[in-house]
Amino acid sequence: MPYDDSSGESLITFEERQTLLEGESVSMVRKHAMFDQDILAVAIPLLDEEILAGAIFLYKPLDDVYSPFEPIRYMLAGMMVFFVGLIIWGGRKIAHQLVLPLRRMEMVSEKMADGDFSRRIHSSSSDEIGSLARSFNCLAESLEEAEADRREFLQNVSHELRTPLSYMRGYTEAMMEGVIQDEEEKQKYLSITHEETARLSRLVNDLLDLAQLEGDSYPMNVEPIAFAQLLHEVAERFRLRLEQKRIHLTLMLDEEVIIEGDADRLEQVVSNLLDNAIRYTGEDDEISIRLEKRGDKALVTINDTGRGIPEEDLKNIMGRFYRVQKSRTRNEGGTGLGLAIVKRIVQKHDATIDIQSEWGKGTAVFIEFPRMQIE
Structure with a gap:
């Protein structure tokens, strides 16, 4: 059995010796007391008629194993740091590409809720987020056109109603206040008032027809x-x-x-x-x-x-x-x-x-x- 005479300690433990007695080899990594360094060792039993007669103890300092790989270890560590940094940078960029359009959509939707449909989302990507941004812009354009049509419609209706109502009010007030005395002239203004009333009636009927026809629930007698x-x-x-x-x-x-x-x-x-x-x-x-x-x-x-x-x-x-x-x-x-x-x-x-x-x-x-x- 190998011993370290300077320390008086065996290089193998009791449990390892028992393994050798059973005829099995033992491998180990431990600190060599004499050389004060880690070693990689193996003990091979020598049997004589199934009785342990001795053992061969082979070892090698781990520094001899590690030293050739020392430069590679530093390189691998540097590459690991590089790849970890690359993954973090790529993840932040992807998150930015995903989150920024969504934040813009949130801002634009708030403006749309306030009645401002002129805002758009600028996105050059061709992925799902880009497709969503383009769909959002189409929605904003449609709402902007609908709002413009609504305003134009209200302006047109106001204009169409204002003119005949002004005629009717002006002529009736003139007749009520006695400004118009001539009977023939009264009949003329009454005729104009009647024509404007008929025109208002046609306008209201047309508006009701159009409102019904633009709805999906309008009944058709087919x-x-x-x-x-x-x-x-x-x-x-x-x-x-x-x-x-x-x-x-x-x-x-x-x-x-x-x-x-x-x-x-x-x-x-x-x-x-x-x-x-x-x-x-x-x-x-x-x-x-x-x-x-x-x-x-x-x-x-x-x-x-x-x-x-x-x-x-x-x-x-x-x-x-x-x-x-x-x-x-x-x-x-x-x-x-x-x-x-x-x-x-x-x-x-x-x-x-x-x-x-x-x-x-x-x-x-x-x-x-x-x-x-x-x-």
Whole structure:
């Protein structure tokens, strides 16, 4: 057995010696008392007829093992520090990219809650956060447009109501205070007041119609309609006005066309379009109404040779209160809501409407309805 004579202590413990007695090798790492350094050792038993006769004790200082790897250890430690720093920096950057747009969205949403829809979120990323930011910007744009439409609508309604109410108030006060004594003049002002009252009534009815049609819950009385008969009936109601302006009306109708829809609302569409055609068509001009089949569709075309619509006004012509010739609208009796109502009714019937016009050469309105197939 190996002993350290200077210290009088064995290099192996009692338990390790017992292991050697059992014929098993022992490995160990411990401090060498003589050399005062850590060693890596192994003891191999020498057996003689299964009796421990001795042992071979081999050892090597651990400094000899560690010293070749000392530079690598420092390099590995430096790389570990670098990678830990890189992970922390990357994590902070990713967190910043995720959190900053969300904070901006929170700030913008607070501004939107206060009625300011002009703020936008700038994000160049193409990930989910960037997609969310773009969706948020689309929402803000839609709300901004809706707010602008609401303000414009209120301004238009206020303007439309203010003028007739001013006339009515001024004339009635003048008559009540005795300013107007002449009976003929009184009748004139009473006639103007009556016309303005009728105009207000039409405006209110149109506003109610538009409000109902813009809601999703508006009831439609859908039924099969012989569309040619409906067009004949509407045209007959305008016969007197057509004769007064000496306008020639031509009807080219396919009597077999059947569609499904609300007859009252479709009469309102045709009446409004025919009224506009008569209003903006001069004497001795022509208006034509054509109904024909186009595959599984029914196409209605109302064409006139009137003054037409300027190209710059065509894209807005079906907007609420939009007018091409604003100075003449009051004399011609329009409320500026007719085409907006027509557009809503057409959309309720899953149909499409298109207006084509050229200034000075007339206007053509095309409405395409789904045609009912009769077995």
